[in-house]
Amino acid sequence: MSDNEIRTRLAPSPTGDPHVGTAYQALFDYVWARKNGGRFILRIEDTDRGRSTRESEDAIIRSLKWLGLEWDEGPDVGGPFGPYRQSERLDIYQEHVRMLIAEGHAYPCFCSRERLAEVREERQRTGAGSGYDRKCRDIPAEEALRRVEAGEEFTVRMKVPLEGKCRFTDLLRGEIEKDWASIDDQVILKADGFPTYHLAVVVDDHLMRITHIIRGEEWINSVPKHVLLYDYFGWEPPVFCHLPLLRNSDRSKLSKRKNPVSIDWYRKTGILPEALLNFLGMMGWHLSDEKEKFSVADMMENFQLEDVTLGGPVFDLDKLKWLNGRYIREDFTTEELMDRLVEWGLNRDHFRRILEICRGRMTSLSDWGDLTGHFFTGRIQYETGQLLMKDLDETGTCEVLQIVLWELEAIPVFSRDPIYSMFRELSEKLGMKLRDLTAPLYVAVTGREVSTPLFDTMEILGGDVTRMRIRNAMDALGGLSGKQLKRLERRYVSGGTDEREAD
């Protein structure tokens, strides 16, 4: 590697389904590195012990490979600056934390989570800024050391200046200013010895010689903490370039409650990787005014980071479908398209999973088409009468479907058994018979009252497809108004899992 090589990275946290926002960033990172003859690095940010899973990491890697965005260094391929999984770099972070403490830039904090929660609430309420009150900042070093050695639980926080301004440059926005006083002493090392994002990202980006940090706009507010760390370590910060966030049609940040966000969903509904990439490429960037259809290679030839536009682009499925249609019509011979189709869903593995759950219902081989159509279709047409829950009207049914949606969102691994237990518990909670609860769901998910077993079917379809169909069914029933939704949410609080893009 030469000294002035352009190096970008994608740093996803393996905590759920691979997110299209991750693909979006990956595309720009990839194109920028490759267009400059540089390298694109994949780093897994699995410092959240509770939520990171290997399954998620594998799924992310699979999705990125499906898209054809290949990295030059990463946990699976190695590289000169590994390991590329943060959980395997703990000693590196701890060493750097020791350096910061030794130089007085960081300090142990002994506050309990409870106290922190109280402080946070109090400060929010009184508008005294937010976050931590720096209680432990001035504990004398010897005393702190004694308490640490005595085995008291602690985290490590970085010292942030109490006054003055932080200035940094974002490639797309120019100079950005922020008062230090608005930033609190961020935890950089958790009580379990794992680093937080802020420490790990700075240390790794430096050690991995990242030259351009291209990531979502949601990170812009944490840049001051990062530049401060670069400063404490005496390192040169890389170029910061924050991409606009992909949006739902109501302009909020793209989220799975309102949109399919899993890359898998796009694959499963028959979007071609080249079309998805092309589409993502036109979010905030354009090849030329006359040419909407372009390849990653076209993009590589013409892309300039500073040409990215800043308005948060709404992710418009209609336009993606149109573009996808153009690829299908224009880019393949029938033979080639056949290969794509086989690869997509007409392959033995997929057939086997489906056959296993439907062979018992077959009296002739030709039942196959009728019985399995819902596995090979995008949108289902509904008979709204069939969608109604027993003894409920359209609104009542929508409310139950909405609750089901929330419950489905909260299932960490979307497979039959957890889905089954969820429905069992839910039917009890709602005081409904399980079959009365699931009957309309057969219709919502498969289009029919009698079909393949629901939970297996959901598993095969995947969480995003399943949820999208239920949402479509709700729309067919007239849906819920914002007001009704709010009321329902108050009445029925359910913990959904956070979704996470790469940084």
Add this chain to the structure above:
RNA sequence: GACCCCAUCGUCUAGCGGUUAGGACACUGGCCUUUCACGCCGGCAACACGGGUUCGAUUCCCGUUGGGGUCGCCA
């Protein structure tokens, strides 16, 4: 609420002081066609508002409004 970011058709965008404000998706009228789709031709539709700067502002500056993001021992 505080702070940060953003602002051209419903949506993705072109525009970088002087344009009938262009293209694409969606919607829509017509043509083609045994249906549908594709394709072709046409239509609807935007510079958020108010101040400056300037001979002239969609374009530059400042406010307002609107939208978004962030305020975690999550990333």
